[in-house]
Amino acid sequence: MRAYNVGCLCGNLRYKATAPPLRVNYCHCRFCQRITGSSHLVEPVFEKADFGRTSGSASVYKHRSAGSGKLIDIHFCATCGTKLFMTFERFPEVVGVFGGTFDDAAWAEGTQGVTRHLFLREAQPGTVIPAGVPCFEQHAITNDGEPLDPKVYSEPHVVGTGPPAP
């Protein structure tokens, strides 16, 4: 069976998934910008039952989502600060992994059909969204679980506005 190994920079913390991701979120919200230090998080989502620890012991930071009011647990390495995955009060059956931490970048092969971009309304100016993927201004569902309609761009789309200055 294909294994999806992830690890931190210093090597203390190792986890793996044993089945392909259910979906892949490219999330441009301000929370994901801050936790990555980048413009967005690449987040493959796995069944919790398919994801487990290989070695090490993660530190956990509990964050209350500004959007849903629910808790998010961020699991990271205390030695090098690398975040490996998140678990969710709102979505207890799944694990959201930090996509950059896979040993083999080929984890993403075959995931084009389950990829979506979230929170475009908060995306940094100049971010370019690829053509042909479902895009949502916020989450893909409402807080009550109702699905929202995606928009799909036929050409790469340059985001022109970001969050308002504080």
Added chain:
Amino acid sequence: MVNQQGGCLCGKLRYAVHAQPVRVWVCHCRFCQRATGSAYLIDPHFEQGDFELLAGAPTTYAHRSAGSGRMLNIHFCDACGTKLYLTFEHHSRIGVFGGTFDAPGWFDASGENTAHIFLSSARPGIVVPAGVECFEERPVTPEGVPVPPSVHDKPYAIAPD
């Protein structure tokens, strides 16, 4: 004078910068992918004197670059794991994790002052903006010779492996 602040998720660490970035690097190397958990790091560089730590004491992780063999230090929050900035053995500038600014759009990350580097390891699904300098790896050779950039006149999508 510029006064742009940023900080970690839990608020324990806060910083400010007081000038525009000297240069904005968007780095697609495997180190930056792992360090961010994302596809690349947006890494504006500031002169040391233009960066100010306002609150908290970061934890530091020292990492030897696989490419250059030189040390770099990652400064992060021990409470929430947020990485805030990098310091380097071979120069004195501060590389800030761009997404940690309170207003990340305050500096221009898609203009002439920006370079995308290590595109040889860029991820499929990522689109490089038009008009920025692009390099397959570093912008200079190990001997210090500048590498000529390529610049795309339209957004450039990274193809699947």
